[in-house]
Amino acid sequence: MQESGEFINALTRAFAPAAYIAGDDERRPFEIDWRGLIDQPAVAVLLPGSTAEVADMVKLCREHSVAIVPQGGRTGLVAGAVPIEGRPQAIINVRRMNKIRSVDPINNTAEMESGVVLQTAQDAAASIDRLFPLSLAAEGSCHVGGTIATNAGGVQALSYGSMRQQVLGLEVVLPDGRIWNGLRSLRKENIGLDLKQLFIGSEGLFGIITAATIRLLPRPKKTLTMLAAVESAEFALETFVRVKNLCGSDLISCEYFTSNGLGMVLEHVPDAKPPFKESFRAYVLLEVASLDGSADLLSGLEPTLEVLLSEEIVHDMVVAQSEDQRLSLWTLREGISEAEKANGGALKHDIAVPISRIPDVIDKIDREIVQIVPGCTINIFGHLGDGNLHVNIMPPKGTALSELYSRGRSVTSRVERIAIEAGGTFSAEHGIGQLRVASLEQHHATVELELMRTIKKAIDPTWMMNPGKVVRHDG
DSSP: OHHHHHHHHHHHHOOOGEEOOOSSHHHHHHBTTTOOOOOOOSSSSOOOOSSHHHHHHHHHHTTTOOEEEEEEESSOOOOOTSSOOSOOEEEEETTTTEEEEEEEETEEEEEEETTBHHHHHHHHHHHTTOOOOOOTTTTTOHHHHHHHHHTOOTHHHHHHOOOGGGGEEEEEEEETTEEEEEOOOOOOSSSSSTTTHHHHHHHTSSSSEEEEEEEOOESSEEEEEEEEEEHHHHHHHHHHHHHHHHGGGGGEEEEEEEHHHHHHHHHHHHHHHOOSSSSEEEEEEEEEEESSSOHHHHHHHHHHHHHHHHTTTSSSEEEEHHHHHHHHHHHHTTTTHHHHHHHHOEEEEEEEOOOHHHHHHHHHHHHHHHHSSTTTEEEEEEEGGGTTTEEEOOOOTTOHHHHHHHHHHHHHHHHHHHHHHTTTSBBBBSSSSSHHHHHHHSSSSSSHHHHHHHHHHHHHHTBBBBSSSSSSSOO
């Protein structure tokens, strides 16, 4: 294509070789989503090293009518950071923008570029005895900018909130190449519209996040991690309620998974070990933290745990006695997605419902999905404490995942309908990307979609930024 050739020529004249990838083979890893479902070519992959370079790249793309796909660590599950079909697009990946600009232990803030890996940000906070209050399974590879653009939730949202609650300020390159510097580090600022909220969770529709100011919190001095074996989601919820009533916000995580998820982890994740001598139907992973280094967390919890065991709400329980044991317990939960992928993959859903409705919703899904796909395996896990469940449907033995995907819309519609009828949502933390656009259109009111499109057109009138994601171009 002549237009693409002209763009590449202009790109090579304007930027150093380290700032772009144009070869087909070198581009490939950036063009495929984490799940391997979407594989569309980009004209080029751009690798800016500064905010000014991002702005120059955006202007170049605009001049040549090349759309832009903002990209971070490529760990998303809805194909929101890879190209769509039918339009020339350049990927702008921010991995070279990985500087932590400042850390302020008095203001409890950190300013960092969007390509900083989440675990690196956590380590920087820990180095000054502070906590970066976001934790998720992909923290070793996801980027801070991506967690902001998708409003990531993670395993500690129960106590600390999602990524939206952690962001105090942003720096963003807009679709016309202008730079908005909103890197405030204030807890209070009431000056009209809070513009940063437009970009948090927007999945790159309105611009490219290049830096952020993040709030930090005091780092817990004591942590207690426990895994409870239960017979049902109802008993899992009862376990959560009793521990939450006792511990309040000191309960920072409460995760749920079943024997199906655990079985895959034990099969596919190296060094994963069975937590109990026998298998149980479901498990609850709880973590309690305290700022008091002398606190005896277990003593405070023992009466409640003993009652849970005596009433047979909990069948068995293991308490981590060391950091290695704590990490081993977390591997059983955080290894589920990778293990499921190694096992052949699944039709994925990310729902949230009021916490009180969790047992009913799980029961309905178990009963109704097997009617659509007899013989399938249902793997439900997620964040019990905030109502976020990942509902993954695996095909019957001997059936290819692609065959399940051919019936995927009917399965997905049923799962989403069950969640929405319970007062929930079809997307809790994964976002919309290009895989959930139809769901958004099906379940949300016309006025909401029109408002989204109106804002999109006002900021990005040529629909240049991350086209095909969240809302469709209405022409």
